[in-house]
Amino acid sequence: MAQKITIDPITRIEGHLRIDVEIEGGKVNNAWASAQMWRGIEVILKGRDPKDAWMFTQRFCGVCTTVHAIASVRAVENALNMEIPLNAQFVRNLILCAHGIHDHIVHFYHLSALDWVDVLSALKADPRKTAELAQAISDWEGNSETYFKEVKDKLSAFVGSGQLGPFSSGYWGHPQMKLPPEVNLLAVAHYLSALDYQYKANQVVAIFGAKTPHIQTVVVGGVALAINPDNPATLNMERLMYARELLLQVKEFVQKVYLNDAIALSALYPDWFDIGKGITNYLAVPDLPLDTKGIKFDLPGGTIFHGDLSTYKAITSFDDPYFRDNVSESVIHSWYKNIGSKHPWEGDTVPEYTGFKENEKYSWAKAPRFKGEPMQVGPLAQILMGVASKHELTMKWLNYALEKCSALAKKPITVDKLHSTMGRHLARAVRCAMLADLALKHLDLLTQNITKGDLEIYPYRTGLRFPEGEIKGFGFHEAPRGTLSHWVVINKGKIKNYQAVVPSTWNVSPRDEKGKRGPYEESLINNPIVKPEQPLEVLRTIHSFDPCIACAVHIYDKSKKEITRVKVL
Template identity: 60%
Template sequence: MAQRITIDPITRIEGHLRIDVEVDGGKITKAWSSGQMFRGLETILQGRDPRDAWLFVQRICGVCTTVHALASVRTVENALGLEIPLNAQLIRNLVQSIHCLQDHIVHFYALSALDWVDVVSALDADPVKTAALADSLSTWPGNSVNRFTAVKDKVKALVASGQLGPFANAYWGHAAMALPPEANLMAVSHYLEALDYQRKATQALGIIGGKNPHVQNFSVGGVTTAINPDNDSTLNMHRLYQIKRLVEEVSGFIKNVYMVDVAAVGALYKDWLPYGAGVTNYLAAPDMFLDAKATMSDLPGGTIMDGDLKTVKPIVGLNDSYLKENVQESIARAWYNGDWSKHPWEEDTDPKYTDFQDEGRYTWLKAPRFQGKPMQVGPLAQMLVGYAQGHEMTVKSVDSLLALVSTVAGVTVGPEILHSTIGRHAARAVRAGMMADLALKHWDLLVDNIGKGDLEIFNPPVFPKGEQKGVGYHEAPRGILSHWIVIQDGKIKNYQCVVPSTWNAGPRDAEGQLGPYEASLMGNPIADPERPLEVLRTIHSFDPCIACAIHMLDPEGKEVIKVKAL
């Protein structure tokens, strides 16, 4: 007999997400993904000056801030046919790449590692053996006996106090936990180090962006980051070298710790490699543009259908009609008025709430579709699209990580294992390493361009009478983000955001096609329905970020987060 499990809310994410599954015979047979909060910024923007939109949309989320700012200025520029100076393009690239480093580190360690790492098990580890294990994987200087001994003592003190702090409320001792104690101790040590390195990335982002989390240096037409190598009040060489030093430190952590830990988890949990593929249609946008016109990029975009890398179709630049013309959103199963599937320029945002209906409407998230098909977006999509196109940096980086997984697992694995829960983690780690390299590359490009005497940062926008339509794409840490605008006589007539977690967390459509979260859960094992760790593993692998989060506080200290097993 099927058993219903409701997890509401899913924790260790940004936002409010509910997941329902039915379990029969120890496997998931049905799944529903429900975004539980309404995002109304599209309505708030109507009638406003398009130049102000980027400041508003950053507030969609407390995590995905710079990404909405970037997509927003691009959509207005696209509507106006406005080209920005090369310096502005490169400064924006630095902002997005540094934000990505911080975001990917936080996701793996703070948000998802505890699905695989048993912190309490680390108490049984031998620090000497842990150091030997770590040394066999990388040359990271933090992998010492003294360090691991200190971390073990810290965990022991936390457990003895009964106050596990950030490690509380996890499924310690769960039957699905498979890492040996030494691997757990190594991972806990790296978890604590990750807190420091994500801070370094945040510091670099604050220097280049003027503020964090909500950057202040974007503008329709370029950036407001004045450049003068000889002025202490502007972006000068001192500040640029501060940024470079911080990025180099973060890059060292990503390549010697983060990527290694992900490879180790993938190898030691090789039994999980068949699970979590779900939707194997992939969509990614080109980004990290190399020219002012945004026609050449360091990150490739494209689509792949049915998991077949031979079907790859490139997307080039911000004006590619293949991307512009084939996006629609369905509200057949969402809490909005109507039953349509429309292109974002034609959509409205008219809420109409009902209760949770298994066979009806059950979420605030719309269902994005590309040529009528659900698409998985995120680092996995971008890595597969790049790999299929023979993109040199992607191929080299993916093959390197797969080789490391093969060495630790003792069995050769190829790119086919990336269609999985663990594959999403592997792709995100690879992307983090690539973004670290690209941040330094674009730092060099910016410094070289300044050295040529080019200090231009802004082209003023002009808003003509009549109607203009634009779209701004950005390959954000969670996948392709697009903002769609209709401008009428210099004012916003319509504005729609199609965000990565809408692509992935969206519901069924009118044809009954499952969204990627839902499809990825089908067939996954559930060892203990009272503690559905396996659901969290797969959902966290997407790095959910459900816009417009709410935080509930019980002033009496009563438990407000429950898992219902029905």
């Protein structure tokens, strides 16, 4: 007889997510993913100046802030058919690379590692053996016996205090926790080290974005970051060299520690390469533009259907009609008015809450589709685009990861195994290694362009003018969690309609008119469940997507009355 369990809320994510699963015979046979909050910023944006939209859209989230700023300005720039100065492209690219590195580090160590690592087991570890193990995997200078002993002592004192903080309420001792104590100690130590390195990556975001979260230097048409090599108040050579120093430190951690930890974890849990497959239609967009028009990129994008790499079709520019014409969103199972599938330019955001009804409406998330099909987005999608297009940097780091993982697991781990829970983790680590290389490349490109005497950041100093009639634009970015796109309709210089189709909306998607599940839901089918009262396996698969539902409920009163006032002390 089927047993139904509800996990609400899913923790160690950004936002509010509920997962319902039916279990029969020790496996999941049905699933529902429900986003438990309403995002109303699209409503707030109506009637506003399109040039201001990027500042509002960053408030979709307290984590994914830079990505919404970039996608928003790209949407308005697309509507106006603008070219962007090279310096502005490189500055934006540096912000995006640094933000992506920060995000991937945090996801692996601080959001998902506790699904695999038994923290209490680490107290039984021998620091000397842990150091030998770590040094066999990587030559990172931090892998010393002294450091692991210090971490074990700190952990022992922490546990002894009875206040476990982020380690409380874990499923310690769960039968699916299979790592030996020395590996658990290594992971806990690197968990702590990662706190420092994600911060260094965020420092780079702040250098080029003025602050983080919620950067300040992006504007429609370029960036508001003055460049003068000889002026201490602008972006100068000293700041560029400081950014380089930080990026070099972060690169070493990512490529020597994070990537190798992900490889080791994968090799020690090889059965999870056969779990969590789900939707094998993939979507990614090209990013890190190398020119002013957005037709040359350092990261590839496109689509792949049914897991068949031979179906790869590239997305080639910021104005590619293949992407523009094939995105739609359904709300038949979402808490919004209207039924049917609409293109984002025609979409609306009119809430209509009915309560959780699994055969009717059960989520605040819409159901995005590409050519009518559910698509998985995220680092795995982008890595597969790189494989299909024979992208050199993708192949370099993916081959490294698969070869090392195969050697450690003592069995072949091939590209086809990436369609899985563990494959998503390994792909994200590979992407992070790529971003570490690309961040330094784009810093060099920016520096070289400045030394040539090009200081242009914004060529529209007389002001931007919008036509009297209606224009439409879309902007996309391959964010840490996957394909993000913003869609704007502008009439007489004001926003008539605005829709954001975010990565976690693609993945958390409820069912559509055809009854097709979204990626979260489909990936849970046939997942094993050893202890229904501790559904660790559900968390493992859901966390592999790195959910980011949104960080706050946005309340809007059409009568413009004050709803509440918050005093900041």
